[in-house]
Amino acid sequence: MLKRLILIVFTTVFFAWQLQISSVFALDIKEVYRTVPLNDKGETIVLSNKEAQVGKKLFVDTCAQCHFQGKTKTNPTVSLSKEVLEGAEPSRNSLLAIVDYIEHPVSYDGEQDLSLYHPNTDRTDLWPEMKNLNKEDLELISGYILTQINLDPKWGNLSLIDN
Numbered sequence: 191m192l193k194r195l196i197l198i199v200f201t202t203v204f205f206a207w208q209l210q211i212s213s214v215f216a217l218d219i220k221e222v223y224r225t226v227p228l229n230d231k232g233e234t235i236v237l238s239n240k241e242a243q244v245g246k247k248l249f250v251d252t253c254a255q256c257h258f259q260g261k262t263k264t265n266p267t268v269s270l271s272k273e274v275l276e277g278a279e280p281s282r283n284s285l286l287a288i289v290d291y292i293e294h295p296v297s298y299d300g301e302q303d304l305s306l307y308h309p310n311t312d313r314t315d316l317w318p319e320m321k322n323l324n325k326e327d328l329e330l331i332s333g334y335i336l337t338q339i340n341l342d343p344k345w346g347n348l349s350l351i352d353n
């Protein structure tokens with residue numbers, strides 16, 4: 191009987207501890223920050239915590255070398271901030287617009303094809319690191335960028351660029 195009680199106490203403590211550990215390490219972003227613009231018609235989409243986490247990993251692996259903290263290394267004025275994305279022609283401040291950019295990047299005024307200059311999934315012969323990204327991955331990367339806009343006031347902020 192005593193043995194059983196000890197076992198029960200042990201199991202309870204163990205699981206409580208496990209639960210605490212997993213909640214400390216799990217990315218728990220409030221829903222309001224995970225709600226991002228879907229398209230230019232004003233519709234929004236809510237990402238799950240898991241999706242936000244996967245998006246972050248994909249962004250860090252494939253984009254952060256040039257877009258650390260939402261800035262743009264070789265062309266700082268075209269950052270990933272809300273204002274700058276919004277100002278593009280047509281606006282890029284939505285999940286589908288950013289997916290479109292990663293598939294067919296164009297200049298800020300929309301006039302020139304940048305597929306030879308910016309990583310994209312259209313020309314994976316030139317950008318082999320983009321070969322393994324499927325449509326869902328692109329959506330998760332875009333979702334991550336838009337979640338960061340909601341979460342981090344410094345994301346892509348031009349006035350905070352340190353040269």
Ligand code: HEC
Binds near residue numbers: 254262264274
């Ligand atoms: C080799 C460096 C490099 C990498 C890697 C890179 N980018 Fe870029 N990105 C740039 C540059 C430079 C620009 C500015 C292009 C221009 O002159 O319009 C840019 C522009 C953008 C823009 C347009 C921003 C705006 O405000 O209009 C988006 C969106 C973007 N990148 C997303 C991504 C994503 C997502 C990834 C990862 C899949 C990525 N980039 C990887 C260099 C890079």
